[in-house]
Amino acid sequence: MRRRWATGCRREAVRLGAVALSVILLAACEGSAIPEPAEMPEELFAGEATFNANCVRCHGERAAGTAQGPPLVHKIYEPNHHGDFAFQRAAATGVRAHHWNFGDMPKIPEVTPEDVRQITEYIRWLQRQAGIN
Numbered sequence: 833m834r835r836r837w838a839t840g841c842r843r844e845a846v847r848l849g850a851v852a853l854s855v856i857l858l859a860a861c862e863g864s865a866i867p868e869p870a871e872m873p874e875e876l877f878a879g880e881a882t883f884n885a886n887c888v889r890c891h892g893e894r895a896a897g898t899a900q901g902p903p904l905v906h907k908i909y910e911p912n913h914h915g916d917f918a919f920q921r922a923a924a925t926g927v928r929a930h931h932w933n934f935g936d937m938p939k940i941p942e943v944t945p946e947d948v949r950q951i952t953e954y955i956r957w958l959q960r961q962a963g964i965n
């Protein structure tokens with residue numbers, strides 16, 4: 833009798849313990865939940881619009897690439913490999929095909945250096961969202 837009580841009690845304690853532990857774990861997880869995809873900061877809207885007007889037909893929505901051009905959200909375009917100057921040069925002089933087989937990129941005379949600076953900020957943000965730094 834006593835033993836049975838003890839076993840039941842122990843079982844109950846284990847159950848309560850598990851509940852308490854989950855409550856603690858849930859509380860702990862609250863702060864470290866996987867974040868929703870971040871909302872784009874407003875200061876990048878202009879860069880996105882200029883990108884969509886001048887680059888999207890080849891580099892694709894959110895720079896994910898198309899049949900005409902490569903994704904810019906790609907490891908080879910990380911800041912250490914293709915610094916911000918590569919974006920200015922690409923727009924100003926075009927790009928001779930060297931990484932891919934899409935052919936050359938023409939120069940894009942419609943964009944100013946300030947436009948390209950904003951586009952670059954937008955692309956860098958997309959890259960960071962994809963874990964490319």
Ligand code: HEC
Nearest residue numbers: 886887890901918919922929930931932934935936937940
């Ligand atoms: C007509 C298609 C087309 C358009 C429009 C276009 N690109 Fe490109 N771009 C390409 C292709 C193709 C490549 C890849 C060349 C290679 O390395 O093979 C490229 C490469 C690049 C590169 C990498 C440069 C390097 O040094 O390797 C950057 C940066 C770039 N584009 C930025 C832009 C920006 C910014 C715009 C808009 C202002 C733009 N592109 C518009 C086709 C295009």
